[in-house]
Amino acid sequence: MTNHTFGETSGVELKLAFAGDESARVAALHSYHMFDTEEEKDFDVLTALASAICQIPIVLITFIDETRQTFKSHHGTDFRENLRELSFCTHTIASSEEIMIVPDARQDARFVDNPMVTGPTKVVFYAGVSLINEDGFALGTLCVIDQKTHSLSDDQVHALKTLAKQVVDKIELRRKVRQLEKANQELAQSEQRKDDFLGMVSHELKTPITTLKANLQLIDKLKHSPAAPVFSRIIDSSARSLVKINGMVDDLLNMYRYSENQLQLEKTTFTIYDMLHVCCNHVRIDGKHELVITGDDKLQMHADEHRIDQVVVNFVNNAVKYAPDSKEIYLNISREGSYVKISVKDTGPGIPDKHLPHLFDRYWRADHSGVKYTGLGLGLYICSEIIKRHDGHIGAESELGKGSTFWFKLPVAHLC
Structure with missing residues (x-):
C-alpha cells in the first residue's frame, strides 16, 4: 500500500504537544x-x-x-x-x-x-x-x-x-x-495439550502394567517352584512396576488436588541445610552423583518441610535424569533481599531458551530429540503449585552446553 504524506518540515522547528502519560x-x-x-x-x-x-x-x-x-x-x-x-x-x-x-x-x-x-x-x-x-x-x-x-x-x-x-x-x-480469538486459540491449544497428555498417561501406565501382568502370569506358573532362580528377579521386576504405577497415580492425584486448591500445608520451622543434608539419599546411595550443599547453613524456614523436600527432590531427580554426566549437583542456600532462595544446579547439556517459559506448565513436556524418558512430566507443575501455596516464586535458568539451575524463593515473612 502506497502512503502519501501531508507535508515536510522544510526546516521549520515546531513545538509538539504531548498527552500526559x-x-x-x-x-x-x-x-x-x-x-x-x-x-x-x-x-x-x-x-x-x-x-x-x-x-x-x-x-x-x-x-x-x-x-x-x-x-x-x-x-x-x-x-x-x-x-x-x-x-x-x-x-x-x-x-x-x-x-x-x-x-x-x-x-x-x-x-x-x-x-x-x-x-x-x-x-x-x-x-x-x-x-x-x-x-x-x-x-x-x-x-x-x-x-x-x-x-x-x-x-x-x-x-x-x-x-x-x-x-x-x-x-x-x-x-x-x-x-x-486469541483466547479461543489458546484454549484450543490447551485442550490439544490436555488430549496429548491423556494419551501419554495411557501409554506411560500401560508399560509397567503390562510388565506387572506378565510377571504375575510367570509367578502363577512358578508358584509351585518358589525356589527357582528366576523367581526373585520376577518379584523385583514386579516391585519396580508397582513403584512406577504408584508414582504416576500419586502425580495425577496431586495434580488434581493442586488444581482444586485441596493442598493442605503443615508448616513447621526447620533449618534448610539440615533438610538438604538428609534429602535425596537415593541419589547418594546410587553413588553416580555427588550432592554439594553450599551457602548459609543457619537459615531457617517456616514452611511445609515435606512439600519443600518434594520440590528439592524433583529438581535433583531432573538433574540426574537429564544431565547424567553432571557428576556434581550443587544445592545452594542464600538470602536475597526479602526472600530466601534454594537452587539446584547441574553442569549438563542445558535447556533451549524456547522451552524455559513452559517448564512449569501443567500439560507441557519437552521433545528431547528422540531420547526416550518415562514419566508424566507433572513434577515441575506440582513443584510450582507447592511454591505458589507458600506465596513464593519458582523459576529456571539455563545455558546450552553449560547446565541448568532450578530455583525457588520464599518471602522473608515465612522465616523466623
Whole structure:
C-alpha cells in the first residue's frame, strides 16, 4: 500500500504537544493494531457521514503514535498519513477540550508556520474530537478539515462527538474480538495439550502394567517352584512396576488436588541445610552423583518441610535424569533481599531458551530429540503449585552446553 504524506518540515522547528502519560497511551494504541492496515468500509461510512453533516470536504479518522499519524479513513483526500510533528491532531489529543476547533489556522500561533498551512495543502479550518478509549487514553481523532473558514453549529458539533464515539465503539469491538480469538486459540491449544497428555498417561501406565501382568502370569506358573532362580528377579521386576504405577497415580492425584486448591500445608520451622543434608539419599546411595550443599547453613524456614523436600527432590531427580554426566549437583542456600532462595544446579547439556517459559506448565513436556524418558512430566507443575501455596516464586535458568539451575524463593515473612 502506497502512503502519501501531508507535508515536510522544510526546516521549520515546531513545538509538539504531548498527552500526559505518553508511553502508556502509545502502548494502549498499539494494542488495537491500527497502523499499516487495510482500509475498512465501516470507517469510511462514518467519515462520509461526518462530511455530509458538517458540509466540509475532508474528514479523517486518525491514530497517532510516537512519530506518525495514520489515517484509517481519509474522506476527500488521497493522503494516508502525516508526520506527528505537523499534525493538528497531536494538539487535540493533548487537550482537555471535548472538541478542538481552529477557525483560521493562519491566525493561530500554534499553526501559522506549519507547512500544512503554508504549503500546498493550505489548511485553514480544523475541528477534531479525540478518540478516547475505555481506559481514558486519547488514541487519535475524528477531524474535519477545509481550505476556508467555517463555523460549526451546535448540532454539527454534537454529531461529530457522536460519530467519534462510534469510531471508539468499533475499535473496542475489534480489539475484543481479537482478544476472544486469541483466547479461543489458546484454549484450543490447551485442550490439544490436555488430549496429548491423556494419551501419554495411557501409554506411560500401560508399560509397567503390562510388565506387572506378565510377571504375575510367570509367578502363577512358578508358584509351585518358589525356589527357582528366576523367581526373585520376577518379584523385583514386579516391585519396580508397582513403584512406577504408584508414582504416576500419586502425580495425577496431586495434580488434581493442586488444581482444586485441596493442598493442605503443615508448616513447621526447620533449618534448610539440615533438610538438604538428609534429602535425596537415593541419589547418594546410587553413588553416580555427588550432592554439594553450599551457602548459609543457619537459615531457617517456616514452611511445609515435606512439600519443600518434594520440590528439592524433583529438581535433583531432573538433574540426574537429564544431565547424567553432571557428576556434581550443587544445592545452594542464600538470602536475597526479602526472600530466601534454594537452587539446584547441574553442569549438563542445558535447556533451549524456547522451552524455559513452559517448564512449569501443567500439560507441557519437552521433545528431547528422540531420547526416550518415562514419566508424566507433572513434577515441575506440582513443584510450582507447592511454591505458589507458600506465596513464593519458582523459576529456571539455563545455558546450552553449560547446565541448568532450578530455583525457588520464599518471602522473608515465612522465616523466623
